[in-house]
Amino acid sequence: MTTPATLRNGRPRVAITGLGVVAPGGIGVKAFWDLLTSGRTATRSISLFDATGFRSRVAAECDFYPEEEGLSPQEIRRLDRAAQFGLVCVRDAIADSGVAGLVPPERIGVSIGSAVGCTMRLEDEYVVLSNGGEKWLVDPAYLVPHAYDYMVPSTIAAEAARAAGAEGPVALISTGCTAGLDSIGHGLRLLYENSADLVIAGAADAPLSPITAACFDAIKATSPDNDDPEHASRPFDLNRHGFVLGEGAAVLVLERLDDARARGARIYGEIVGFASRSNAFHMTGLKPDGREMAEAITVAMAQNGVAPEDIDYINAHGSGTKQNDRHETAAFKRSLGQRAYEVPVSSIKSMIGHSLGAIGSIEVAACALALTHQVVPPTANLHTPDPECDLDYVPLTARDQELDMVLSVGSGFGGFQSAMVVARGSAA
Template identity: 75%
Template structure:
C-alpha cells in the first residue's frame, strides 16, 4: 500500500434541522438543538417520544417523483448529500468513471420503507402470512442495504468499486477510513465516502425503548440530549447523511481544488465483550486512538480538538472519558472535547460521517463546536467538554471517535491538507 496522502475536496450534509452543509454548520456553531417530539408517526405509546428530524423535502432537493418512489428515505438523504459533495469538489467529468468508487455506511438500511411495507403486506399486523401481492416493485431494494450505495454511485456516475459498510454506529467513520485505503492501495483515484441512516420509525423506537437506551425526557425534547451531564438519561434518536469526496493530495493540488483537510489516521478495534456493554477502562477505544495517531504520525500533544462519540448514556460517556485519558495522557485534560449529538441526536450509522464533516469545518473556520445542554457536569466526566458555547481557537488536527453496538471502536485523525 502506498503512502499517498488522502484529502477531502467535497462535503455534503443533510442533518437534523435545515438541509445543507452551510445550515448544518451554522446550527452547530450557534449551539442550537434540533431535537423535538417525533412527527413521522404517533409516538404517544412509546417510552421515548422525541428525535432529531431533518426538515427534508426530497422534491425541493431536486429528486424526481420516480426517485422518491424508488428510494427509501435513507437513500434520499444519502443521494442529496452525495450530490452536494460532488458539486462542492468541482470534479465534474475530470476523472474516469471506472476510477471513482463509493464507500457508504449505514447501520439499519431502509428501515422506514421495510416497516411501512410490512404493515401493508400483513394488513396492519393481522396476518401472520403476508400477502406479497401488495408489495411495491422496489421491495427487494429495501431489503438489500447495498441498494443505498448503488443509488449514491448512480448519482455520481461512479463505475469503480462500490460497497456498503455496516458496523453499527461506527459505520460512517469506517466507510471514510476504508475509502481512504482504496486510494492508497491504488484501487481508485476518487472515493465518494460517507454514511446515511433514517431510523426514526416505530420499530426502531420500540427496540431502543426495550433496552432503555433513549431518553424519556419527553417534556423537554430540546434539552433531552445531555452528553457528559450529571442528569443525562439516554440518547436521542436522529437521522441524516454526510458524504465526503476523497482524492490523493497531489491530484487535488494539480487541479487547484479547495482542500478541507486530510484523512491522516484511521483505526478500528473490537472489544469482543458484549453486544451493548462497554468495559469501563476504555481499553479498546484507547488502542484505536493510539493506532490512528501512529498512522497520522502525530502525538497526543498535536491534537487540538476531540470530537467525542458522546451519546449521552452514562455507560458510554464514562467509557470514552477513560479512553481519552488512557490514550492521550495529560493532554486529555488540556484539549477541548465536545459531542455534536447534543444538537443533532444520534443518527446511528450516519453520525460518524456527519461528525467527520463537522471536524473538517472546525479546521476550516478554527471553531470548536460546543456540547449543548451541559449544565451540571458529571464528576466522573472531568474533561473540558466545551459546554453550551462554541470556542474560537486554532484547529490543525482533530481526533474523532465512534463506539457502536457489537463492541466496535473506531478512531480517525483529520489534519490540514497543507501540513
C-alpha cells in the first residue's frame, strides 16, 4: 500500500523519529529489542518489596539504577520511580531523534500517559506518615516536601516538559491500561491541529508496590504461578492463570513527516490511524464478541484507507487472562475477517509483563522496531494454545517477516479499547 501525502481529511502525516525505552530485561532501545527478539522473559520473583503472603509474588522488574542513567542526586531524591523512568526516556528519545534545539519551545508539546502515577513514593510516604498504618490522625510535619507531586500524576508530564524544554501544550493522559496508546493518540492530534510542531509522547508506570499487588490479588487477575516466575506470563496459552505485573516507560518523538524529511531524520515509522472506544459495560468485564475493540480497529484503519489485507502484524494486548485473550481474538476476527487467520499476532507481555499505563507506549515502540528490522517478536511461553484463540500467535521464536503496516491494540479496566496503525518508515 502506498500512503497518500495527507490523510483523507487533509491532515498532515506524522512520523516517529526518536525512541527512548526503559523496560524489564534491559534499559535502552537495543537491550529492549534484543530481549524481545530472543524470546527471553524478564519475569521473576518480586524483589522491590516483601511479597510474602501475597497471592501473586511474580513481576517483571526493571534493572534500573538512576545514577547510572544520568539522574542527579536531587532528581533521584525528588522523583518517584515512574517519573525517573519517564525522564530517562525523554532524554534518550530526544537524543535519538537529533531534534534538540531545532524547534522553538512554545511549539513543543508533551503527552504522557500513566495509570497509577507516583504510586511507589506515595505509598512509601503514607507508611511513614501513618507509622505503618497505625495512626489515622497524622502529623504533617513528617510529610516530605514533594508529597504533593506524588499525589498528582500530572507532575510526571511536567517533569517530561521540563526535560524537553517544552512550553507548548502539556497533558497527562490517565485511561488505565490504554493510557500509553491514548497519550500517543493525543500527541497525534496536537500535530493535526497545529498546536505543536514537535510532540514528546509516551507513558510511564512503576506500579510494583504492596497496594497495587493487593488490589490485583483481590480480584485474582494476576498469576499465582510463583514457583515458575519465568513462565508465569502465558498469553493465549490454555494453561495461563492471569497476567504478570510489570513496570517501565517508553517515549516517542513525533513530528510531521515533511519536517522530518526536510531535516534528514531517521524515520522509524508513520502513525496512520488511531481510535479509541468504550464498552460502557463493566469496570473489569469484557463482552465476548469484542465489538468495541473491533470498532476501534476499524475506525483507526479507515482514517487512512487501510484495508484488512494491508495489516502485516498485530501487536496484541495479550495480557494473559482468559477473558482478554478470547475477547481480542474475537475482535480481530470481527474487524479483519479472513485476514485475521493469515496475519501474525504476538504479545510482548509474555516477556516484559503488563506495566499498566506504560505498556501501550512500550508496545508502539516495539512495533516501530519491528517495522525497522522486519521481525515479528514472539509470544513467549505459548506451548499449549487455547483452542478458542485459534489465530497465528507466533509462539516462542521471533519470525522474519516483510512488514509494511502493523496494528497495535490495548484494552483497559473501565472498558477502554484503543487501536493504532503504524506504517513502515521507508514505505511512507
